[in-house]
Amino acid sequence: MTTAVIASPSELAIKTDGLTKRFGRQTVVDDLALSVPRGSVFGFLGPNGSGKTTTIRMLLGLAQASAGDISVLGERMPQRLGGVLPRVGALIEGPGFYPFLSGSANLHRLDSADGFAPRGTRSERVAHALDRVGLSHAADKKVRAYSLGMKQRLGIANALLAPRDLIVLDEPTNGLDPQGTREVRSLIRSLADEGTTVFVSSHLLAEIEQMCTHAAVMRAGRLVAQGTLDELRSAGATRVSITTPDVEAATRVLLALGLDPGLPDATGPVAASVAGAASAGQPGTILSAALPEAVAPEDIVAKLVADGVRVRGFSVDHASLEDLFVALTGEGFDVVQ
Amino acid sequence: MSSSDSGATPVRSGLTERRNRRSVGLGFFASELAVLFRRRRTWAMLLALAAVPILIAVAVRISSSGSSGRGPAFIDSITQNGLFVGVAGLTIAIPLFLPLTVGVVSGDSIAGEANTATLRYLLVSPVGRIRLLVVKYLAAAVFCLAATLTLSIAGILIGIALFPVGPVTLLSGDTVSIGDSLVRSLLIALYATVSLLGLSAIGLFISTLTDAPVGAMAATVVLSIVAQVLDSLSQTEWLHPWLFSHYWLNFADLLRQPIEWSSFGQNALLQLGYVFVFGALAYGRFSSKDILS
Structure with missing residues (x-):
């Protein structure tokens, strides 16, 4: 693969054109043209409030775009949402779980919400996902008793419940200790090695620099830079x-x-x-x-x-x-x- | 990579195999019921409802000094036949206790998920917004049934324990066997369940408007009280047949021989209307809502 960022649509895991989101008179995301190549580990950078999470919500069909087009894994969103999202795992702005259920029961619940996920392998997949994030020992503990870092891991486990073509992680190392951060980095690398495209938003630059192949930088709702890490570095x-x-x-x-x-x-x-x-x-x-x-x-x-x-x-x-x-x-x- | 790669499926092990067709959603409905009935709150509400006929029966048993001339007519008849305790309990619980619990469950349905941030994860699973609404509504309906059955059964059991039991004399003067009267108790519980379906739909709709579950619960309960107040004012008589609470206490017709089904039908039709109207409103609101919680 060449370093060219502008690739044909089928080689892009995520592509947006003129993506815009307005809340009232405030424009939160402004004319965004993202190109995320398949197989890349894509860092999505920007200060707090620059529109990263809103963009992710639009990519996943949680929020409607005010204008512009989105395609994820080669399909239009949100029109083809039902076909696209089963192939996408996501952690969006912190984990969300039922505090009165155990970690494993929470994953069972979210997996049953995916109508495409086979029930026969559910227990196996849940156990495997928990194992991958190092939570097997706490699988039967109520989420209420989880630490912030454990909840964050459980959120990542949820993104790994099924084989995914694209994984979207919004601030994945929030609340994790240095070991946890390292584990997440190596997890992301192993996902990338399996051919999964990983889209990571963060404001931690060192993190992005260590694990990403590509990056984009947002500022006040606008994209101010995008490309491979080498391209971005040479821009400076x-x-x-x-x-x-x-x-x-x-x-x-x-x-x-x-x-x-x-x-x-x-x-x-x-x-x-x-x-x-x-x-x-x-x-x-x-x-x-x-x-x-x-x-x-x-x-x-x-x-x-x-x-x-x-x-x-x-x-x-x-x-x-x-x-x-x-x-x-x-x-x-x-x-x- | 070819342009048709969106359909490409690399070789995957059995563990990672995906189904090609979407399931109907029974699995998710089962999961929803499991979540509902694994909450301590749900059991606390059912226990509180079961306590209503038990308290009535115990109070009547302790102070059974004949008719006080006050309270619903059913109260007096339970000393003669314990099988009436369930019906008496329902009569007492319908105006406030049952709407309260139904308001909690239906008001919490979407807003509660938004509040725990699980809503966005369900939606990207993806659960499908319509499927989520339908499953949430059905779960609320199951709770209505569980609530009325709990009340009836607790009432019948405590009635059998504290009072004489025998063939039941109906409002029409006929006497029916114990078995027949139990069937009628079940029918009355069903009537009360149907009565609460409209309120459940209203709660579901309100729940799509906010991320604060307590607000949605309170609003639903307040509406049920407002409807009953309007139903009791003669100035708003034109409105009465349209109020979802209008037929709530009309189950007495089920205690006639032969059973007078017309009020059951009218009630069911009215509730169905509420389900359609507020179901449509909930769909209209929720299908295009930005999930920012």
């Missing part, structure tokens, strides 16, 4: 930094190579590391420049050395997903609602 510019006492000579070399060097922001973390380097007896200034694709980093070093520039440090830094996320969605709590 790669930069080279050179630590050298010969600032003028180095600048000349970089300009000759077509780079645009400058001193990094004096208040940034880089400046602090300069101060650290200087105190360690290695005086030098850091020059930083965006790296154009045409220039190979090793050529820069070779040219610098050839021109007699004393290079004390050289690094190529890819923008992290977090830099990109903050650049796209704004900083701090004061994000656009």
Whole structure:
């Protein structure tokens, strides 16, 4: 498979066109064009209130779109809901269970709601799903006595009750301890290995960066970026930094190579590391420049050395997903609602 | 991947096999009943209903000093024949206790699922919105039957225990055997069940309007009281035959020989009308509702 995101409709697990949701005068989701390739682990990112959950609710036919088209697993939604949803497992905005029933009774109940699920294998499938999320020991305990993390696992078990072509997980690691988070990550990976498309919404970037092949970023109801993780990372510019006492000579070399060097922001973390380097007896200034694709980093070093520039440090830094996320969605709590 | 991949089915083990055709939904109905009758609340309500005839019987037994001249006519007759206790219990429970429990069950039907967040998981299972409404309504109807039968049976049992039992003298003056009178008790319980079907449909509709189950329960119970108040005002006489509570206490016709079926029929027809109207309203509301709970 190529890295192209725009694939033919049959290769997309989820595709939306102009998807819009309005509540009164407020537009919560605005002209959304999602393309989730089959077999991908797709990270759906965005700050709280950016419209992620509303989008998921529309994808699953819980809420009606104000405008736009949705297709899930190649079928129109919500028109073909009855045929599509049995092939989709979902955890939507936290788990929901009957507190007075045991974990296993809850799964039996939800499985019986799916008219396509064979009754004969129900007990077996429930036990298998509980086992996969590590809840076998608590299967007969009332959900009332479950911890938040256990409820979250039970919610994931519900998504795994039947063989699925697509699994939608909204904030799957909410309330989980670090071990639980790791288990969910490996679970998602094993699902992906089986060929299931996994659509994960989260605001935890490190999580997405560790397990996703693709991602999309929402901001205030709009899609601001979408693609493979590599594509997204390369959208944020790669930069080279050179630590050298010969600032003028180095600048000349970089300009000759077509780079645009400058001193990094004096208040940034880089400046602090300069101060650290200087105190360690290695005086030098850091020059930083965006790296154009045409220039190979090793050529820069070779040219610098050839021109007699004393290079004390050289690094190529890819923008992290977090830099990109903050650049796209704004900083701090004061994000656009 | 070909364009027809939506129908592709990779080789799967027996464990992961899916049925090609949807089941009728009996499994889900059974599951709904199991959830309803596994709740302590349901049993508490049934026990409370069973306590109504028991309290009446015990109170009458303790203070059986002849007719007090007050209270429903049936109360006096239970000292002569214990088989009347069930009917007396129903008569007392129909105006308030039964609507109260039916309001709890039907008002909770959709709103309760929304409140525990299970509604969205049922819908993406997918249960189908119409199927969910139908199953919820049928479960409420089963509860109505369970409630009236509980009352009747508890009444008959305590009656047998505390009072003499013998052939029953009917309102028409005829006397029927014990067996026949038990059948008639069953018919009266059925009559009361049918009487509550309209209220159940109203509760189901109100339940689709809100995510707060207590609100839906309260609204349903309040409506049942409003209907009975309107039914007792002469100023609203034109409205009386249309009120769902109008025939609630007319089961006396079942205690005649031969049985006078007309009030049973009228009642059933009226309740059926309510079921259709409020069922349609519930469908109209629920089929297009955004589930945001």
